[in-house]
Amino acid sequence: MTGRRAGLAALAVLLAVLPYAASTAYLITLLNLIGLYAIVALGLVLLGCSGQVSLGQAAFYGLGAYGSALLSRDLGWAPWATIPLAVAMVAGAAYLVGLPTLRLADHFFVLATLGVGIIVNVLMVQLVSVTGGASGLRDIPALALPGVRLSADRQFYYLIWTLVIVTLVLARNITSHRTGRALRAILGSELGAAALGVEVSRYKMQVFVISAAYAALAGALYAHYIRFISPSPFSLYASLFFLIMAVVGGLTNVWGGLLGAGAVTVLDQFIRAEVPRIFPRVGGEYQTTIYGILLVLIMIFFPSGLARGALSAWRVLRGASPASRAGPAEGDGA
């Protein structure tokens, strides 16, 4: 308990001073994007705690973005109102999607979410009169406090990362207590959980709806932050990207969402920047290859994700006798 609190406090302090240490506009923008991705990945981790995987998260991310953008731009409502409204609408949509799809066995559920993701993305492109089609939506209203317009990257940084901490704490609380035990029991064995009175389908629905709401929150913030949206950041590729973040971080550990979003985004940026410098005549597909190889290496050496891997590494470093530590550390990693 105290360890977790200390972790949160350390994170908060680090986040508070980070913009002053990393003061280039590029780094702040990168941190903002990491924060948004972290919220989406946290939702996937919540879903992962119940043993489910979604390949349609970019759809909810995009629906949140388009929902809040359209409500605020075309109806003239304040973004402060349209963001929660869009989140609620997406949560409702996720409930309707979940009704038929959550009945499906694991891998069929993944395929169903993949399908939903593709359908939503196609609609974004094709419903030109509503979404502006492939050329997107411009002039999305900025977030404004009374008197102050939140336009600077640094102001957004504090808003986004406050929400990251809030969603992290909520997710951590949901994965502890009675609900958390029920989720982990479902992950362990749905039969066993049901035999003890755990309403398996209800819990699966709850985390599915919450994960969609998390994605929608990140998407709505994205829309008012960048102030221009088009269908491409909400494609299947983005869903894969989010899932990779959650898996790399650790699909059943809330800190994993944060670590995964950070690690994968930085890795992605680093490869894009550095590979052309080292191999000047190499095309973009090689970047993707190197990216893929690094992900495979991470999954080989940290199969439970970076969060768990870091924890066991920490235990080994702090460790008493190496012999007594080696066992549990290996067990944690496996």
Add this chain to the structure above:
Amino acid sequence: MSGTAEGGAPRRVERPVLEVEGLTRRFGGVLAVDRVTFAVAAGEIVAVVGPNGAGKTTLFNMITGFLAPTAGEVRYRGARITGAAASRIASLGIVRTFQNLVIFGEMTVLENVMVGCHRWTRTGLLAAALALPAAIREDRVAAEAALDALAPVGLRDRAHDPARDLPVGQQRLLELARALAARPAVLLLDEPTAGLTAAETRDLSGTIRRLRTGGMTVVVIEHNMDVVMEAADRVVVLDYGKKIAEGTPQEIQRDARVVAAYLGDEPDDPPTAVPRRQAPAP
């Protein structure tokens, strides 16, 4: 909860807590369970015995909502529960264990048992998400109840170990403790002594008998005849999906059909023993 039962007279004349009537399950051309009818009174310990493949586990699966019956009915305290969801039946008070151990391996021993407390705890999503004082208080209550449930099976000092680290015998005891932590009105045990040592088996026999003192109703699938003789008030014998006999352990021991179906390969009189499986009851 049936607070009426005290230790003592095994058979009592009151409305049965669990009734199974004409329960049938067909798998393709095979009748796994064929029109089985029996009733269990509150506070009674009923053993279900029969050769492998007699339909015992299929019967349990139908009672607990894991398998829809082809025909027939299950009643709990007089109300029809046939076809209800497994979690619903568990929350009504019928809790089971599994023949092929179902342990939440990634959780600790204590957390496993705390999942057992799910039935009678209330913390919902919102209370958990906000870590309301009620959620934290209930966590403490559940942890204490779980530790209390671990004590009688001797696992209290392993409470914080990962459940998958326990040997199979102890995992079976853990499953029992977890089911008990649910405070069921009717407990269904599917081969609870499989994989236990002789000493553990004796202990378990005693534990089952003690459960009745607490007013619990127990239905147990058991192969170990010593346990059946010692713990059960009544025995239901299945063979080829049909109920072929029912009675006290002593009556069952003397029943010729049971001897033929279940104890048929007695080494004492090989010439007269009906070879197992060759003469199914009509």
